[in-house]
Amino acid sequence: MQYTAAQIKELELKAKQVRRLIIEMLGKACSGHPGGSLSATDLISVLFFSVMRHNPQDPGWPQRDRFHMSKGHCCPLWYAVLAQTGYFPKDKLWTLRQLGSILQGHPDRRAPGVEVASGSLGQGLSVALGMSLAAKIDKKDYRVYCLMGDGEIQEGNIWEAAMAASHYKCDNLCGILDYNGFQIDGKTREIMNLEPLKDKWEAFGWHAINIDGHNMQQILAAYEEAKEIKGRPSIIIARTIKGKGVSFMENVVDFHGCAPNKEETERALRELE
Amino acid sequence: MTEMLYQRDVYGNTLVELGKQNKDLVVLDADLSSSTRTRLFAKEFPERFFNFGVAEQNMMATSVGLASCGKIVFVSSFAIFATGRAWEQIRNGVAYNNFNIKIVASHAGITVGPDGSSHQALEDISLMRVIPNMNIIVPCDGPQTRQAVLAAAETPGPFYIRLGRVKYATIENKGEFKIGKAQVLVEGNDLAIIACGMMVSEAQSAVKILLAQGVKARLINMHTIKPLDRDCVLEAARETKGIVVCEEHTVIGGLASSIDEVVSEHFPTKVMRIGVRDRFGQSGEPQDLLKEYNLTSKDIEKAALAIIA
Numbered sequence A: 001m002q003y004t005a006a007q008i009k010e011l012e013l014k015a016k017q018v019r020r021l022i023i024e025m026l027g028k029a030c031s032g033h034p035g036g037s038l039s040a041t042d043l044i045s046v047l048f049f050s051v052m053r054h055n056p057q058d059p060g061w062p063q064r065d066r067f068h069m070s071k072g073h074c075c076p077l078w079y080a081v082l083a084q085t086g087y088f089p090k091d092k093l094w095t096l097r098q099l100g101s102i103l104q105g106h107p108d109r110r111a112p113g114v115e116v117a118s119g120s121l122g123q124g125l126s127v128a129l130g131m132s133l134a135a136k137i138d139k140k141d142y143r144v145y146c147l148m149g150d151g152e153i154q155e156g157n158i159w160e161a162a163m164a165a166s167h168y169k170c171d172n173l174c175g176i177l178d179y180n181g182f183q184i185d186g187k188t189r190e191i192m193n194l195e196p197l198k199d200k201w202e203a204f205g206w207h208a209i210n211i212d213g214h215n216m217q218q219i220l221a222a223y224e225e226a227k228e229i230k231g232r233p234s235i236i237i238a239r240t241i242k243g244k245g246v247s248f249m250e251n252v253v254d255f256h257g258c259a260p261n262k263e264e265t266e267r268a269l270r271e272l273e
Numbered sequence B: 001m002t003e004m005l006y007q008r009d010v011y012g013n014t015l016v017e018l019g020k021q022n023k024d025l026v027v028l029d030a031d032l033s034s035s036t037r038t039r040l041f042a043k044e045f046p047e048r049f050f051n052f053g054v055a056e057q058n059m060m061a062t063s064v065g066l067a068s069c070g071k072i073v074f075v076s077s078f079a080i081f082a083t084g085r086a087w088e089q090i091r092n093g094v095a096y097n098n099f100n101i102k103i104v105a106s107h108a109g110i111t112v113g114p115d116g117s118s119h120q121a122l123e124d125i126s127l128m129r130v131i132p133n134m135n136i137i138v139p140c141d142g143p144q145t146r147q148a149v150l151a152a153a154e155t156p157g158p159f160y161i162r163l164g165r166v167k168y169a170t171i172e173n174k175g176e177f178k179i180g181k182a183q184v185l186v187e188g189n190d191l192a193i194i195a196c197g198m199m200v201s202e203a204q205s206a207v208k209i210l211l212a213q214g215v216k217a218r219l220i221n222m223h224t225i226k227p228l229d230r231d232c233v234l235e236a237a238r239e240t241k242g243i244v245v246c247e248e249h250t251v252i253g254g255l256a257s258s259i260d261e262v263v264s265e266h267f268p269t270k271v272m273r274i275g276v277r278d279r280f281g282q283s284g285e286p287q288d289l290l291k292e293y294n295l296t297s298k299d300i301e302k303a304a305l306a307i308i309a
Helices: A005-029 A035-041 A041-051 A072-085 A090-095 A124-138 A157-168 A196-204 A216-228 A264-271 B009-022 B039-044 B056-068 B079-085 B087-095 B112-113 B126-131 B142-155 B197-214 B228-237 B255-266 B286-292 B297-308
Strands: A067-070 A146-151 A175-177 A207-212 A234-239 B004-005 B025-029 B050-052 B072-078 B099-108 B136-137 B159-160 B167-169 B185-186 B191-196 B217-221 B224-226 B242-250 B271-276
Touching: A005 A035, A005 A041, A005 A067, A005 A216, A005 A264, A035 A072, A041 A146, A041 A175, A041 A216, A067 A072, A067 A124, A072 A090, A124 A146, A124 A157, A124 A175, A124 B025, A124 B056, A157 B056, A157 B185, A175 A196, A196 A207, A196 A234, A196 B039, A196 B271, A207 A216, A216 A234, A216 B271, B004 B009, B004 B050, B004 B142, B009 B025, B009 B039, B009 B255, B025 B039, B025 B185, B039 B050, B039 B072, B039 B142, B056 B079, B056 B099, B072 B079, B079 B087, B079 B099, B087 B099, B099 B142, B112 B286, B126 B136, B126 B159, B126 B224, B126 B242, B126 B255, B136 B142, B142 B159, B185 B197, B185 B242, B185 B286, B191 B197, B191 B228, B191 B255, B191 B297, B197 B217, B197 B224, B197 B242, B217 B228, B228 B242, B228 B255, B242 B255, B242 B297, B255 B271, B271 B297
Parallel strands: A067 A146, A146 A175, A175 A234, A207 A234, B025 B050, B025 B072, B072 B099, B099 B159, B136 B159, B191 B217, B191 B242, B242 B271
Antiparallel strands: B004 B167, B136 B224, B185 B217
């Protein structure tokens, strides 16, 4: 399916708004993870604004597609799209990481739209697998999307889940890998090399799709392609830029887990106007 | 003739019984379905049984996804792997979300026998007890296993049910089974013996020997470790000279520690602990291991006499 230039522009605009919310949220919270939130923003914005079947007014709708953010530290992104699509009022975003907030530092079920808590890396693909198996048992046609980080897939649990998902032919399951090339301690290829990544997923029985994770057309096409694949799960391996959209955050590992200060927040928001 | 049953046989049959009544019941195992007897369920309901191979972490985290979609998930393996290997998946996934997941693990305790230390879970109760939201049941015999599994299935939230490998003697006249309500099997006011699992049977023998010496011990089956029946513990503390706690488990963090915590805060009294004293297990026949680790009725008797001395 081809999207018009206007549709693409609209998605880009929405993604930019999401990026602004992320920066504002983190600036106010004074802690949190901007880098990986910004790198996955285009992937997740497209998913929520134009791919997933969901109803923000009825988060428990049984036919809804499921989304799980396995790399839970990037929840500012999740919270931003949930607020933007109407799961909860936007002013809640300014309570991020505060005592008693529905928006915990790592996501949990207090936030409408969050189905399962996350934050401990490596477990989310299994969670998504469980949702996928539940659909099979109930003969429901919803799809399950799971966002993973690249550093995260160094966890063995991910590969246990990968093996099981192809064993159980979970073609309703679509993994999204935010391949920004950085983890807390540095570049993934220096800390613990992930390559050859596509070969690894294919060896585990997955349909793997390489894309540029900031190209809306490619992102849309990848989700479409994944829907068509039968008999096995799909993974979208998206090359991304950590901190994407804010010049001084791009590919700067320090912004993995450090929120922008007041001055940086203002600069970032100006860039995102 | 005392009835002898494998708790895991009872577990497998109870799962089948539940599976017929509730289509939302799903069972997971990690390559041990022939030992845990979840295979019985797998044969009846293949579409609701998933074997994950030797991958307990994935099994546990997958149960979380299933439960989020409204399933009641029974997850089984050996106790050491279920609670040890997958501990963090239990903490952050099963318990934090407070989901309807029932971890039923067999092969707990020293009586696993010849397989030796790697397979003898002596820490599982402690590991589960420190996690908020977790309920813990250690059934004392076959019939109680069925009651525990049925009760867990109809009670929302996460459960850990601890089962053994060997056949357990059925304890007669236990009375009603209710989660969190201890069963007083024998009345007595000289001292109290609080036991769980197979140690209830050892304790029962000790009570008989003590009675022959004129010592009246109260025998309590503390099948639910969490939530603990504090009233029953405090009654025992107030009305007797002291408590002997018996568990086929390390004395650190399990039933004995639970009792210690309650009495030390509300009614300090002497507590003697029958359990594994900070040691790993080893290979051997179950009966020999019980002797080696001082877990026999003789050991319980000695501790009881020390209390009333």
